[in-house]
Structure formats: C-alpha cells, structure tokens
Amino acid sequence: MPGTDVHPAERSGLALNDIRAILLDIEGTTTPIAFVQQVLFPYARARVHDYLEQGDIARLRAEYAAEPPTPDLPAWNPEAYVYWLMDRDRKSTALKALQGRIWEAGYRAGELKGKGEVYPDVRPALERWHAAGRTIAIFSSGSVQAQRDLFANTTAGDLSTLLSAYFDTTTGPKREAISYRKIATALGRSPRDILFVPTLPQSSMPRAPRKCGRRCACASPRPRSLSRIPLTILAFAPLPS
16 A cells, blocks of 8 residues: 555645546556566667667667766677667667567567556546547657557557557656656647646656646556655546546
C-alpha cells in the first residue's frame, strides 16, 4: 500500500476540470516497469548484433564522441557501446531508435503481438478521456515507433486509436521546460491546458513541466514514496472525464 502521505487527486487543490490534454509517460504509468525491464529490454538486447546497421553506428558514434571520459567507458565498438548504454538505462536517442526497430520486427513476427502489458485502469481511463474530447498524448524516452507499436499491441487490445500524438527524446529531455513548450505547440494547446502524468519521478522531475506553466500529476497507483509530490493520483479514475 502507498504511504500515508499519498492524497487522491480530488483532495488536491489543483483544478483539473479545465484540462484539455493529458500527456502520459509509459514505464510505471501505463505499463508495468517489470514488463519493460524483463520482456522488452531483454528481447532487444538478444538481437542487437542482428539489427545493428550503418545508420545506427553513425548515430552511436556521434553520441560516443560526446561522452565524457570515464574508466568504465569501453573502447569504441558499436555493439559494446550499445550494451554499455543498456546496462546504464541511458536515454540515448540512437539506442532507443535501435530498440524500437527490433521491437517493431518482434510485433510483426507475432513474438510481441498483443503482449504489451498495461495496467487494468488504462483502457477505461483512455476511453473516458477520449469520449470527453480530451487530447491524449505520450511522452516517453522510448522512440515514437516503439510507443506506437506498444499501444497497438497491448493486453487490453489496440489502444492506438485513443491516442493523438507521441513524443520521444527527439523532442527533448523530460527535465527541460523547452520540451514541454514544444509539445504544447505541437498539440495546439496552452501549457496550462495540459496535464503531464509521469512515472513517479526523481525529486526534480516535476519542475520542468511547471516551469513552462504546465500542470504535473504523478499518477501512479504503484507503491512509492510520494512525499514532496504536489499531486498524486492513486489510479487514473480520479482524473476528470
């Protein structure tokens, strides 16, 4: 059970009825972290050698050249560098593109089709918000292609028809306010009209959305330490329809 410092959305002072768009994270928000770490990540890792292409190598080489020298950084080898990035869960655009392509092939082959795990409250919430005319978008470190494939192949069926847009690391880091301004522009909304619902973040995580005027709700029903979080939604149900 969550701690006693957790408060449902309806007890928060944050007004939600005027929300026009909802921006969701994936890992830990719509999808269990275990599925990502124990199914998707190992699936991609086992196939890196077979899918690594020249385009990947060029992007990886550019990122490698920008790495600060550290004792554990391997000598340049694209495959070794990919594993190094994976081991550190780095939000590398080149890595995420490679993973997304591997997963796309897995969905097409039927090995991942229909296996994208989502929490039980996700489909009802998406349907409720969609029916109410709210724009629903995704902002995750996984590539846009990976996001599209995941939501088209979930354990709750194809949810992609309920989503309007996808954003990844090519938009910018989640910690930077400029990323949220770009998303607001792309959605044609004022930042104040958008609620960002991330995985429960590190303590500084909610600040970037608020810096650009966007409201931020840490909406995970998973057991976490939620002190210092301004709004916590224990499940998607308390969000307005």
